[in-house]
Amino acid sequence: MATPGFRPTHVVPQHGMPAWENPDPARPTVPLDPLLPVQLVERRGDWGHVLCANGWSAWVDGRCLVAVPQDPPAVGGPQARTADPRPLLARAEQTLARYRSAVEELARGGLDGESFRGRTQGLRIGIVVDGESVWLYDTEQGRWVYGDGKHLSTYATDDGPRAAPAGPGHAPTQVVTPDGP
Template identity: 55%
Template sequence: MDALEFRPTHVAPPDGLATWTRPDFSEPSVRLDALLPVQVADRLGDWARVVCSNGWTAWVDGRLLVSLPHRPPGTAQPLTRADDPRPLLRRLEHALTQYREQAEDLAEGTIDLEAFRHLTRGLRLGVVLDGDAAWLLDLDQGRWFYCDGLQLHSYAAVEPPGTSGNPAAAPPGPGPGGGDV
């Protein structure tokens, strides 16, 4: 791939990104530099094969790649319901309201700590707002999204990459004998 053909679609996250020669944890490779532009050439479940501007290729956890704020040429499409951040924002708002109401009940003494823990068990929420930028955790999809106000862009994942639909090919998680993601 020459420099004229290379069109980056993503960049590595700000802390860099581990790579593998195959879409499993058995053959680790070099780490991508922070914010290095890459082009996603192939996907296998949560894995993405990326190509760098010099033609070097490797497999990465595709959910950790940061989408560029523009689409590659020729892929422009209208905003779709899946891209619309409002449904996720409503779910996050509902979860935060539930937590706030339980915290108020606990502070007012209408419930005890055990009831508070029971009522908030399983409630998880992740939101970072910085001016017009937002990072939103969607636990239904198991990933963080970057929101520019109009669209959601996959930002990072909660679980290690897997090859969905093939449990035997799923890589082991972190820990003894597992990969370091």
């Protein structure tokens, strides 16, 4: 049974994801099912507090949630601004050009193995293009992003969620039902 007024803002990635009772990696709970619709109700750093359609809530790595597309803006309304994929594409092109240059110099005999290793050390890119979809590795943020040509959203990250601040105003997770917490 769905919670009245529930409107998903995100879905769980296609392989599911771990969940926690609190924004604390030491307190895991039941993982969330793949493609489960959830409503992101709070963020604390990398942590996201999600509400499921059945009223169950949990903390997850909010960077890994897949955003549900929003309705298009009303005619005459302001255009929504989204992340531009072009800077990541430009960095990927520059990195690939540096690697290609080192490979060509190595092939011509202008570099030995050690020099090649030195020239390519620290270079890192990742890109998958499949029709209109693109997955780019953002080396500055340590994350994979997904783009559809118009906007980018985080798909996966290199590290787990960071600890949330403790103290007043940070209540534990509650199960919310139609009758209240």
